[in-house]
Amino acid sequence: MSILEMHHIVKKFGSFYALNDVSLSVEEGEAVAVIGSSGSGKSTLLRCVNHLETVTSGQILIDGEQLVGMEGERPCYAKDADLRRICTKTGMVFQHFNLFPHMTCLENITVSPLKILRQDKTEVLETARGLLELVGLSNKAESYPAQLSGGQKQRIAIARALALHPKIMLFDEPTSALDPEITNEVINVILKLAREKTTMLIVTHDMRFARECASKVVYMDEGKIVEEGRPEEIFDRPKSDRLQEFLTSIYR
Amino acid sequence: MNIDYILALMPAVGRGTVVTLQIFFCTLIFALPLGLPFALGSISKIPPLRWISKFYIWVFRGTPLMLQLFFMFYALPLLSGGLIRMERFPTAVVTFVLNYAAYFAEIYRAGIESIDRGQYEAAKSLGFSPWQTMRIVIIPQTIKRILPPVANESITLVKDTALVYTIGLTELLMVAKDSMNRDVDVSGYIIVALVYLALTALLTFVARKIERRFSRHERESV
Numbered sequence: 488m489s490i491l492e493m494h495h496i497v498k499k500f501g502s503f504y505a506l507n508d509v510s511l512s513v514e515e516g517e518a519v520a521v522i523g524s525s526g527s528g529k530s531t532l533l534r535c536v537n538h539l540e541t542v543t544s545g546q547i548l549i550d551g552e553q554l555v556g557m558e559g560e561r562p563c564y565a566k567d568a569d570l571r572r573i574c575t576k577t578g579m580v581f582q583h584f585n586l587f588p589h590m591t592c593l594e595n596i597t598v599s600p601l602k603i604l605r606q607d608k609t610e611v612l613e614t615a616r617g618l619l620e621l622v623g624l625s626n627k628a629e630s631y632p633a634q635l636s637g638g639q640k641q642r643i644a645i646a647r648a649l650a651l652h653p654k655i656m657l658f659d660e661p662t663s664a665l666d667p668e669i670t671n672e673v674i675n676v677i678l679k680l681a682r683e684k685t686t687m688l689i690v691t692h693d694m695r696f697a698r699e700c701a702s703k704v705v706y707m708d709e710g711k712i713v714e715e716g717r718p719e720e721i722f723d724r725p726k727s728d729r730l731q732e733f734l735t736s737i738y739r
Numbered sequence: 740m741n742i743d744y745i746l747a748l749m750p751a752v753g754r755g756t757v758v759t760l761q762i763f764f765c766t767l768i769f770a771l772p773l774g775l776p777f778a779l780g781s782i783s784k785i786p787p788l789r790w791i792s793k794f795y796i797w798v799f800r801g802t803p804l805m806l807q808l809f810f811m812f813y814a815l816p817l818l819s820g821g822l823i824r825m826e827r828f829p830t831a832v833v834t835f836v837l838n839y840a841a842y843f844a845e846i847y848r849a850g851i852e853s854i855d856r857g858q859y860e861a862a863k864s865l866g867f868s869p870w871q872t873m874r875i876v877i878i879p880q881t882i883k884r885i886l887p888p889v890a891n892e893s894i895t896l897v898k899d900t901a902l903v904y905t906i907g908l909t910e911l912l913m914v915a916k917d918s919m920n921r922d923v924d925v926s927g928y929i930i931v932a933l934v935y936l937a938l939t940a941l942l943t944f945v946a947r948k949i950e951r952r953f954s955r956h957e958r959e960s961v
Binding site: 539575648 | 855857858860861863864865866867868871875876879880883
């Protein structure tokens with residue numbers, strides 16, 4: 488079953504096409520990595536999924552519910568409350584973490600389930616403890632983000648997103664703001680999620696990471712999907728010239 | 740300057756200080772909260788709210804406080820045909836509140852706008868409504884950042900209270916001026932200057948304490 492379906496997504500900034508008729512679906516348990524050079528539209532695509540960007544046209548379904556669809560020529564989004572509910576079926580991890588600095592790690596993880604989704608406190612705290620253990624930071628529950636390293640911040644951010652019990656995790660270049668020697672601690676957590684068959688959509692610059700964690704890789708260029716397939720097909724037997732060029736430029 | 744003369748002035752200085760402090764506290768109590776709706780209004784996505792807030796801030800920051808006092812005390816009763824007529828003290832407080840709310844609104848607005856866009860995006864991705872984002876994520880972070888400029892503005896307020904003598908209220912500065920005119924003795928000026936300095940020193944001390952408490956809260960575990 489498709490957790491995420493995107494049909495004919497167009498996103499224009501002024502007269503510039505950031506996304507030009509992109510269709511993509513992510514099946515349950517699948518980890519899809521989106522690669523491509525800067526400005527290829529891959530981050531914009533991800534940000535359209537949870538309404539951080541509004542589409543110019545196209546249709547998006549999350550877990551079978553329509554986030555946006557076309558009404559004639561215009562995109563029509565779900566009503567505000569529905570929109571927020573549908574968006575919380577996705578868990579977003581940002582390049583720059585965006586943790587709340589005035590809250591402890593535990594509060595960062597629990598604030599949405601407790602104060603927004605109004606879930607049961609005992610359950611929320613139990614889930615949060617489990618998530619802290621999953622990301623290996625049980626001892627940082629009462630620390631503030633300012634007291635953590637970049638890698639630790641990103642792991643807390645992953646736990647915060649997972650606390651919503653999302654149907655799909657969205658990663659927007661999760662390792663790009665980290666020092667190379669600590670990207671592994673974040674990648675290992677994401678690999679753990681991949682092994683547990685967490686549905687994921689991952690935008691990344693890190694080809695080794697994409698190859699390791701993804702079951703499907705999508706290559707984008709100039710706002711279009713140029714090629715998609717299994718990691719070994721994309722990385723070892725690229726078909727299009729553009730992908731071959733891109734891979735050469737990266738591995739040189 | 741002699742001690743007896745200074746002691747004789749003291750009751751008047753005391754009364755003047757009380758008036759100064761009354762205006763100071765009344766202004767803070769009402770202007771601090773009143774600044775927030777104007778701050779939120781001036782960054783609102785709803786154009787009429789934005790226009791009203793920006794116009795308000797423009798008028799009250801853009802004209803002298805003394806002129807505003809004159810307007811409220813002398814012009815408003817005339818313009819309203821006697822309908823709006825207030826005593827000196829309420830006139831002073833209302834004018835100061837309206838004026839300082841405009842300054843506080845600008846401080847709040849700058850504080851709110853200094854918060855990284857990523858905080859809004861994170862909140863949105865976690866299902867926060869715009870108002871929940873403001874209340875739970877943005878405003879608590881803003882408080883720490885606006886404390887220094889708010890403290891600064893409050894110190895200005897202590898000194899601005901001297902302007903109320905223009906509508907005939909006897910506050911601290913007026914006591915000094917009267918004694919100078921009456922007795923041709925400058926002691927009054929010096930005493931009053933010392934009182935202002937003491938008040939601002941106290942205020943600086945308190946502000947520092949509050950600032951420290953807010954940053955300590957960020958460093959320590961809850």
